[in-house]
Amino acid sequence: MGELKQVTLDASESSGFATTKLDALLGWARKWSLFKYPFVTACCGMEFMSLTSPRFDGTARFGAEAPRFSPRQADLLWVVGTISQRQAPVLRRIYEQMMEPKWVLAFGTCASCGGFYDNYTTVPGIDKIIPCDVYVPGCPPRPEAVIDGLMLLQDKIARGDKTPGVVKPREDPAAGVVTLRRSKDSVR
């Protein structure tokens, strides 16, 4: 019969390794299992539908397809569109009801900074009400930009990074075509 040996580990070495690996595992699991709560108020909603359509497949392949219409079951708040002063307390309440850890994505220029609605009825950016993790500018943003924003958020979740991030504008390939056509017209 074999002898049983008690193996003791140095706590200072083992706990650091185990904690790091556990954090990495949790970050990986969280970034691929996001449950979204869409707070859609305005025209950016059309592009939100486009994002989730089969053409762009902008949420399912990132593990963020399933919507939750109770904030208590959601961990990713999508703020899509303009937020009026009257909607502000509602948005704040929804955010407070969400479970931890939770993240917020500002979809479009209006949600990011109020857009061109520079008036007393509009909130000049959702970060005046709730913390925001990723801003996706654009009026509305292209689905590719939102996908960039979602990937940026996934990266932050995996690293445990809570600093806000902004999606940089991409070069629109269609814009080059328009410029070319205009320059041809001007020659005539």
Ligand code: SF4
């Ligand atoms: S950013 Fe543009 S498209 Fe989006 S809600 Fe504002 S006005 Fe509408």
